[in-house]
Amino acid sequence: MNGADAQSPVIVVGAGLAGLTCALDLVRAGLPVRVLEAADEVGGRVRTDRRDGFLLDRGFQVFNTSYPQVKRRIELPRLRLRPFTPGVLIHTAEGGRIRFTDPTRRPSDALALLTGKQDGKPGTGPGPLALAALGPLCALDLLAPPRLLKRLPELTTREELARWRVPDRVVDGFLRPFLAGVFLEDDLDTSSRMFHLTWRSMLRGTLTLPADGMGAVPRQLAEGLPPGCVERASPVAALSAAGVTFADGSAADARAVVVATDAAAARSLVPGLPAVATRTVTTYHHAATRSPLREPTLLLDARRRILNTCVLTEVAPTYSADGRALISTSVLGTDAPGREAALREVLAELYATGTRDWERVGTTTVAGALPAMVPPWPLSRTGRTASGVYVCGDHRATGSVQGAMASGTRTARELLADLRRP
Structure with missing residues (x-):
């Protein structure tokens, strides 16, 4: 705790899932809270951009309905969720396709799963x-x-x-x-x-997409906070003994500070915070006049040239304003000259169709998209730090929607306990 008086707000730096969840619990406990977000919209890495009539999530993302934090905090009907099929298609090294499906949900696909036949053609099941x-x-x-x-x-x-x-x-x-x-x-x-x-x-659970994109999830959380609680375009440059210092040099006092940013930004703000290795992903969005796969299913590559690809408009038609198909493909690492052209050749093979006339709608690289959760990996860490501030985020728990929200929940609980301590 710093030296600010009890009337000063708790400042939460970052309006991603962890920060918004933490702020909600603090507000419900009766504390004044300011959520300071550097970007022009809430969500952090869980954002949806609108471009040329398409909804573009930042990286390929899905919304799992089974997470405990989701069940507790999110009004699912408001998201108008659209489900993926309960399984995936895999393009095999031999060039065929195998459908892996949960037979308890799609019994009709069980035979294809065992035999490897896809659309009546022999496969390598x-x-x-x-x-x-x-x-x-x-x-x-x-x-x-x-x-x-x-x-x-x-x-x-x-x-x-x-x-x-x-x-x-x-x-x-x-x-x-x-x-x-x-x-x-x-x-x-x-x-x-x-x-x-x-x-x-x-x-x-069920893997789904919100009709208005993954950004609808943090927006719903933000709507539960008091008006004016979230201050967008308010980048914090440093923490001070009394609170925070903004990028323009101004300052704000705080009763306590919660840093709810990604791992790299948190370490720059909190001296001594351990480094966390992270994974980077790049997602390419293409538009096509016709859908290359007429089902809401993930398509994978056994040769591991991509992470996954999907016709998002088969899952949620609302991702396109004019009826064109939106194909999203993710790969490890960053974008580079020539990578998108090479990717088109891979996609032409995976979808068995030409891709030269596909329009490149956007490319998004998310650095630090997930923590590298190699052993030993604590599934939950305290939000308290030696410097007296609090830190939350998926890098303090697990790399998932559940992990981010659970970390925000734990940090709010710890902060409230410290404030009540004599």
Whole structure:
């Protein structure tokens, strides 16, 4: 705590999911709060831009309805959620397609899953024995309470799958390309505890997109705060003994400060905060006059040339204002000269159609899109720091909507407890 009086507000630096969640709990506890956001809109990395009549999320994102924080805080009907199919299509190394589907939700696809046939054509399915190896693992993650999953021995995801004797054919043909888009790494180095919790959320929830883009989620949270609480275009340059200093040199007093930015920005504001390795992703958005895949399904590449690609307008037609198809494709790392041209060739193969006439609508690189959650990775960290300020964000928990909001919740709880302490 700093030396400001009890009438000074708590300042939350950053209006992403963590900062907004923290601010909501502080306001509900009766504290005056100022949320200072450097950008012109709330959301942080969970934003949606409007360009040429299209909704462009910052990086490929999905909204999972099973997260506890989502169930607690979000009015789902207001988002007008549009579901993906409960499965994915994988372009195999041999050039065919395999459909991996949850047979409990799409029983009609179970035969295709076992045989590998897609649209009546022969494929290279993993076979029933290979798939059966996933059964015990899925049963554990589906039925066990999260507290048990959090206490499992921590390995890499790759080591954990080997421990469960999941065949290489299933790992390399399905799990590796799928999880690459979830964790933004394709070596399965992510903590096995994070894998189990993520797999549980996939099995129990539905992957969707809000009709107005992922940015609708933080906007709904912000609407729950008092008018004027969120101050946009208010970049904070430094923290001071009394509060914060803005980029223009002005200052504001605070009873306490919560830094709710990404990992790099938090470390620049809070001396001594440990560095957190992160993953970077680039997403290319293309428009086409006709949809290259007439279903709301993720398309993956077993050769790992991309993370994933999807015709977003098949999921949510509202992502396009004029009826054209919007195709979103994500790759690891940053954009570079010639990368988009090479990507078009890959997409032409994956979608089995020409891509030369596709219009490039936008390209977004998100540096630090997710923390690199390699073992040992604490699933939850305190918001308190040695310097007396508080820090929250997915880099203090897990790289997900749930992790960001849970970190904001924990930090608000700790701050309130400290304020009440004699």
